Every structure is written in structure tokens, then in C-alpha cells.
Amino acid sequence: MRILVLGGDGYLGWPTALHLxxxxxxxxxxxxxxxxxxxxEMGVRSLVPAEPLQVRVDAWREVSGQDIKxxxxxxxxxxxxxxxxxxxxxxxxxxxxxxxxxxxxxIDRKHAVYTQQNNVVGNLNVLFAIQEVDPEIHLVKLGTMxxxxxxxxxxxxxxxxVTHKGRTDRMLYPKKPGSxxxxxxxxxxxxxxxxxxxxxLRATDLNQGVVYGQETPQTVRxxxxxxxxxxxxxxxxxxxxxxxQAVLGHPLTVYGTGSxxxxxIDIRDTVECIRLAAESxxxxxxxxxxxxxxxxxxxxxxxxxxxxxxxxxxxxxxLDNPRxxxxxxxxxxxxTGLVELGLDPHLLxxxxxxxxxxxxxxxxxxxxxxxxxxxxxxxxxxxxxxxEG
Numbered sequence: 141m142r143i144l145v146l147g148g149d150g151y152l153g154w155p156t157a158l159h160l161x162x163x164x165x166x167x168x169x170x171x172x173x174x175x176x177x178x179x180x181e182m183g184v185r186s187l188v189p190a191e192p193l194q195v196r197v198d199a200w201r202e203v204s205g206q207d208i209k210x211x212x213x214x215x216x217x218x219x220x221x222x223x224x225x226x227x228x229x230x231x232x233x234x235x236x237x238x239x240x241x242x243x244x245x246x247i248d249r250k251h252a253v254y255t256q257q258n259n260v261v262g263n264l265n266v267l268f269a270i271q272e273v274d275p276e277i278h279l280v281k282l283g284t285m286x287x288x289x290x291x292x293x294x295x296x297x298x299x300x301x302v303t304h305k306g307r308t309d310r311m312l313y314p315k316k317p318g319s320x321x322x323x324x325x326x327x328x329x330x331x332x333x334x335x336x337x338x339x340x341l342r343a344t345d346l347n348q349g350v351v352y353g354q355e356t357p358q359t360v361r362x363x364x365x366x367x368x369x370x371x372x373x374x375x376x377x378x379x380x381x382x383x384x385q386a387v388l389g390h391p392l393t394v395y396g397t398g399s400x401x402x403x404x405i406d407i408r409d410t411v412e413c414i415r416l417a418a419e420s421x422x423x424x425x426x427x428x429x430x431x432x433x434x435x436x437x438x439x440x441x442x443x444x445x446x447x448x449x450x451x452x453x454x455x456x457x458x459l460d461n462p463r464x465x466x467x468x469x470x471x472x473x474x475x476t477g478l479v480e481l482g483l484d485p486h487l488l489x490x491x492x493x494x495x496x497x498x499x500x501x502x503x504x505x506x507x508x509x510x511x512x513x514x515x516x517x518x519x520x521x522x523x524x525x526x527x528e529g
Contacts (some may be wrong), residue, residue, distance in 0.1 A: 149176070159358055185508070223278070241321060246516050248514055346413060374511075379446065404435055433473060449493045
């Protein structure tokens with residue numbers, strides 16, 4: 141199968157491309173390197189050095205004998221998008237290429253507008269390109285569990301059967317996103333469902349939980365293949381940040397009471413979910429939704445798990461929550477679709493956490509202490525940005 145990975149230089153896009161290549165697929169990656177530019181803008185960097193994409197591709201060829209084709213360009217450029225898809229002629233497009241941080245989208249008006257324009261317009265250009273070049277192409281789009289918010293009912297996989305005044309219909313599950321970033325993902329989902337319904341496209345929307353981990357069986361084969369490890373308050377995931385703080389002997393910073401619940405998934409399961417979705421495509425005209433998570437924990441439970449598994453003494457510090465979200469809420473997510481396709485999940489365990497501790501120990505000299513404190517306040521229209529350094 142020919143698979144084009146959009147955002148193939150990123151934290152998840154790169155290991156996904158390697159996993160798909162290792163499974164025998166013909167893979168191409170596309171990127172505009174915006175994620176690296178965000179580091180310069182925010183004055184932060186990945187804990188683990190990420191080699192330039194060309195170096196990574198060359199290293200993969202050396203260790204595997206497999207080639208990965210590269211495209212450089214921006215999905216907001218419609219001409220580039222359609223010509224790339226026409227040139228590679230993929231069977232499947234995996235779409236990671238969006239600004240993915242809620243805090244970044246909440247910095248101020250400029251960052252909110254950029255996030256929505258980049259994400260929504262880029263996704264629309266992909267849909268139009270598929271319709272023009274080959275409507276049989278299967279789109280696998282990375283969404284987020286944050287689209288749903290925290291409803292007081294079970295979260296189904298994308299669709300909900302509703303009975304109202306004696307009549308029943310099947311409709312998209314109601315969304316209550318918590319940031320301008322999450323709103324952009326909701327817009328994407330609605331646009332993709334519309335394209336499937338009107339043009340007969342086939343798409344799988346993967347509403348992904350918080351990803352943890354940094355290593356996959358492919359990235360550990362050569363140091364040059366390493367993916368990013370983000371720990372800062374803008375782009376870092378909560379578990380990764382807690383691991384860094386534990387290694388440094390700093391308190392684990394929990395926002396609010398820590399009762400907020402998150403769906404989580406191991407990075408190894410993320411790349412496998414993409415493979416499963418790609419190899420079992422949605423039907424023509426189908427907008428298929430999977431909730432891509434394996435477990436759920438409160439933020440406080442995640443902090444205590446890290447603290448209990450670290451060999452040193454670890455304290456937990458509770459900060460005023462910069463986000464606007466419910467502290468206490470119901471959270472029950474249906475996530476059976478990918479398991480039915482064959483996913484055998486890795487669960488949050490001592491082994492995984494200990495491997496993360498090892499990564500953090502190895503690169504702890506690269507940590508910027510100021511980057512871990514929250515600086516973006518949801519309740520204001522403008523938040524202070526860190527200067528470069």
C-alpha cells in the first residue's frame with residue numbers, strides 16, 4: 141500500500157512513517173517544518189534532539205534498506221497539496237499536519253486565528269485534492285478526545301443514536317471543545333463528514349487521547365531516528381512533563397485539584413492504530429470514527445503513578461488551573477473499534493515509566509526549567525510569551 145504521512149517530521153508523524161515502512165508499505169512524508177519553527181518562536185526545544193528530516197530518512201535507509209520519499213510544502217497552499225497527491229498517488233493519506241497544542245492556540249488572537257486557519261484550511265485543501273485526484277483515497281485523520289469535552293453521558297465513537305419526541309436518528313456526537321485548537325479539530329471532523337456524505341469519500345477520524353512515550357521498535361534502531369520529547373507547558377503532554385520533573389527532583393505540577401480525567405495511549409499503540417486503520421479502510425462514503433485511547437486516569441492519578449514508580453522522593457504541587465475546565469466530571473469513553481481491528485494495547489506500566497525515566501535522565505541537561513511553568517491563561521485574551529533563549 142502507498143501511504144502519504146502529512147506532518148511526517150513531527151512527534152507522532154515520524155514514528156508512524158517508520159512503523160508503516162517497517163510493515164512493508166511504500167511511504168512518503170510531507171512537512172513544512174512549522175513544528176521546529178514553534179520551538180524558535182517559544183524559546184524551547186525537544187528534550188531529545190531531533191535530527192533534520194533528511195538525516196532521519198537517510199538513517200532509515202541505512203538500517204532498514206527502505207526508502208521514504210519526502211515532500212516539503214504547506215497544506216494551506218492548495219496547488220502544492222494537489223500536486224503532491226497527484227505525484228505520489230497514495231492509497232491512504234495519514235493527516236498529522238496541524239498545529240496541535242491547545243495552550244498555543246490560547247496565547248492570543250494571533251495564535252488562535254493562525255491555528256484555525258492552518259488546521260481548517262489545510263484539511264479542506266486535502267479533501268478537495270482527494271476529490272480531484274482520486275476519490276478512492278482513504279483519509280486517516282488525527283483528531284482528539286478533546287473535541288468531546290466532558291459530557292455527563294458516555295462518549296460513543298463519533299456517532300450517537302438519539303430519540304427525540306418519538307423519532308430516532310443517528311447523528312454526530314455533540315462536541316464541547318475546550319480551546320481554539322480543539323475547535324479547529326471539530327471543524328475538521330464536520331468538514332470531513334460532509335465530504336464523505338456529498339462526494340462519497342472514505343475517511344477514518346481517530347479521536348486520540350494524550351500520547352505518552354518516546355520510543356518505538358523502529359526509533360530505537362539508531363539514535364538518528366529518535367522522535368521528539370516535549371515537556372514544556374505549551375507542547376508537552378502531562379505524563380512526559382511529570383517524568384522530567386521527577387528526574388530533576390522538582391514537584392509534579394498538577395493544575396487545579398487534578399481530578400480532571402484524560403484518555404491516554406502509548407506511542408507504540410498510536411502507530412499501530414494508524415496501521416490498522418490504513419489496512420482496513422472505511423467504506424466509500426463512510427465517515428468512520430474511532431476513539432484512539434486505551435485507558436483513562438485523572439491527572440492526579442497520573443502524577444501519583446509517576447511518583448510511586450520513581451526511585452527518589454517526589455512531591456506533588458497543586459497550581460491554579462490556567463484552563464477553563466471542570467474539576468469533577470463523569471468520563472466514560474467507548475473505545476472498542478480499534479481493538480476489534482486487532483489492537484493489543486500496551487497499558488501504563490512500571491516498565492514504560494521506567495523507560496521514560498531513562499530518557500529523561502540521559503538528556504536532563506537540556507531541560508529549560510522555566511519552560512515547565514504555565515504561562516498561558518485561558519481566561520484572558522492575551523497571555524505573556526517567553527522570549528527566545
